[in-house]
Amino acid sequence: MTERRPLGFWTAVLCGLGVLQLAAVLAFAATSTLWFQAQLENDLLWVRLVIGWSTIQLSLLLLSVGILQRAARMPRGSRGRARVFGLSAVSAGHAVITTVSVGILLWAARVSTGHVLGGTVASLLFGLTHLVYDELDLDWVPTLYHGATMLQTASAAMLLSLSASCWFLVPLERRQRFWLGFDVALVIAFVVVTAILPLSPTEGDDASLLRAVIRVSVTTVFAVRLALRLVGPLLAAFERIGFRTMIAARHLRAKKTGFLAASGTLSVLAVAVSSCMLISVLSVMGGFRADLTKKILGNNAHIVIDKVYEELSDWEPLLERTRQTEGVIGATPYLQVEVMVSSLSNRGGAILRGIDPDTVSDVTDLAKNMTHGKLEYLKDPGRILDSSVDTTKSGPVDAMMEEAERTAARGLPEGPEEEAMPGLIVGQELARALRLVVGDRVTVVSPRGDLGPSGPIPRTRPFRIAGIFYSGMYEYDMKHAYIDLRTAQRFLRAEGRISGIEVKVDNVEHAPAIASRLVSKLGRDDLRVRDWKQMNQQLFGALALEKLAMFITLGIAILIAGFSVFGTLTLLVQEKRREVGILKAMGTPARGVIRIFIIEGLLIGAAGGLMGLGLGFVLTFAAEHFGIQMNPEVYYIDKLPVHLDPTEFALVGASTVVVCLAATLFPAYQASRVRPVDALRYD
Amino acid sequence: MPDPLVTLQHVTKTFEHEGRPLEVLKGIDLEIERGEMVTIVGPSGAGKSTLLHLIGTLDLPTSGRILYEGKDVTRLGSSDLAEFRNRSIGFVFQFHHLLPEFTALENVMMPGLIQGSRRLEARARRLLDEVGLTDRLTHRPGELSGGEQQRVALARALLMEPKLVLADEPTGNLDSQTSASVQALFFDLNRRHGITFLIVTHSRDFAAMMPRQVSMKDGRIDSDERRAQPLENQGKPT
């Protein structure tokens, strides 16, 4: 018995050190990629790292061996002996393995300067950064390293779970004191970080990102501890509501048999994980939708007025009346046709739009999206060549090649209409495909040709690249090209005619209403007026369908979590049979019993749901504010878009509650069927 | 003359055991008057507990009627029965059957809480005081001795001022000293509050103290004796 207390204490220290060590490994793995690249040459840091790391490992090893000895002296069969044995053995092994793997890593980083370090999710969780050994000829090093990493992952997992179970060997009073100290420190930390650290990082600043991450982490831990501290008082308050809540809350607070406790914990976790997953995925999908909507609204008009098969002539009065309609903040005419654009090196199809450079900015973001050149050059193409100095913003290699091509192009004899050559604005992707920079010549081929002796001859015209835009939508960047409206009308033989009018409204959600207002105001039923939702119906429909499919798929995960709630409740009912019998003998009606167990199931579900939604909130919040990098070459988006929608949180919460409610019905009904006589039978 | 408190008419109970019917009660007729102290004795397996369950409406008879003050309770619906049990009957079992998660006071208040009434706390305290547990109010059943638990159960049975208290071997698990004090409590409550008690017991001494003794054998009532002068005072602890 005298052995027990010091053992408990040192075990706690070991647990703490083990967790600390894991945290160090995690931090190391998370930062090593960045850090190594920056600090590889810094000898002082190097020495510090080696000393610091060895100190942790050595103390862990010594402590483990010491505790192992003590555990060996414990009388056989005393409480927790096996656990302590296991913990100290595993942590001793873990210290050795970690020393080996980190040693290899450090050594490899030292001898080879050309290596690349990169982390995977799994290595972030438990192991270490993986080594890609370009220049190491020694085959056994990576083999040993990977072996050590795998062993380390396993031992880390064991260490964590053993620590968790050994923690309960520490006397309750000590544990409470620990948590008190922890919580006090946490409150102070929370107040401090809230006061001095930013919530959102400034763009492109790693240090401020780190500060924001620290603030969010501390706030999260604080919220978790606060919630845990509140569970007791909340249940107590809940008990005071009424008889049924009182019984339910007591059942949940009571100490349970091991299996039921495990099952209960598991079902809370299952509900938490599934609802967290659902809300995170929905938020990301919502983010994609919001991103897409933003891009669509930025690149397109909110309302388009056109005719189904013809072009509009005599459109100026229409434009005027459109502009005077309530809710409309901008309107611009356009003429559109599909063409072929060819440069010296390539050719591609495009949608050619004649626009009015003066008013197009009232409606779309084209002017804002220009990365090279200027929208005004459309009106005044003479300025293109004067200012083409600032056009080579791309990488050095590209620029060299483009320069060479351009010189080649300039070398070509140019026609007499050189000065009058009109400007053309193309998207970034088209520019890349055709290897174009501002000032280059292209030829546009229009299908609306002249009638020659053997049928229509396509009409061609040279243009000069006046600008390049980046809209963020591949479709646009690859397919759209803009020229001046008058040029377009002449080139396309549509003098005085336009394809339609693009309209911008003050509130995009009111677009349908404004569209119908326009219909009645213009009073011409040969006109077609469509709002952005109608025009992108298929796209948004597909997105909505996809989201629904995701909701159902992940909803099934919640359903499975519901099964575990069902299992827990069935067990609980089994365990409380006798008490149900007593309650019924004392006059609790069957529906009262049903309600008691429904409340219990709902409490389990609510605990899980709140945990899941909280975790989901933290994850999505972090993703939204800190930004998860994505490869723009692949996804055409540079940051994972996330959109937190309160309705979706409510919806996921509601579905969780509904599923848990459904899971409780049958066990609760079973409980209500317990006959007091059977439950009270003495044997 | 008013109806007796409880009237049993030709009550039988048959259980199904491995497909064969097992007749446990073979036609019981019994009347219990208000304020009576009745004991049921008989060998194990005679059907005493079964009879008590039927009277307590925890189970329904296979045939026959059970009347409370002339009203047939075997025809009530389950929630009416629950309500009836809550208000009119108090149970004390051999294994007390307290709720382990609740304190002594909460256990005593439980029948009132079922009704949604919280005003019975003062009464619950008084009852616990009466059974001598003033300083055990916040103890849980696990922290009480057997006799204390049984006294909590008795206080709980009395909370709703029931007309009838049913006790199934209430002293079966207690040592003689403790049983004597619990028994004395029964008599005391009967005398002061006029509560009707129906007590199954194996204790000869206890049975001998009771004014009316019904003895059962093999599912029938063997004898039903009333004593003019119960030997009550002999059982009182000194």
Ligand SMILES: Nc1ncnc2c1ncn2[C@@H]1O[C@H](COP(=O)(O)OP(=O)(O)O)[C@@H](O)[C@H]1O
């Ligand atoms: N649910 C049941 N199913 C089958 N037999 C039962 C059941 N309940 C009681 N019995 C039988 O009824 C008989 C009487 O039981 P009980 O009333 O408990 O006797 P006592 O309390 O007089 O000792 C016993 O033989 C018992 O086996």
Ligand SMILES: [Mg+2]
């Ligand atoms: Mg019995």
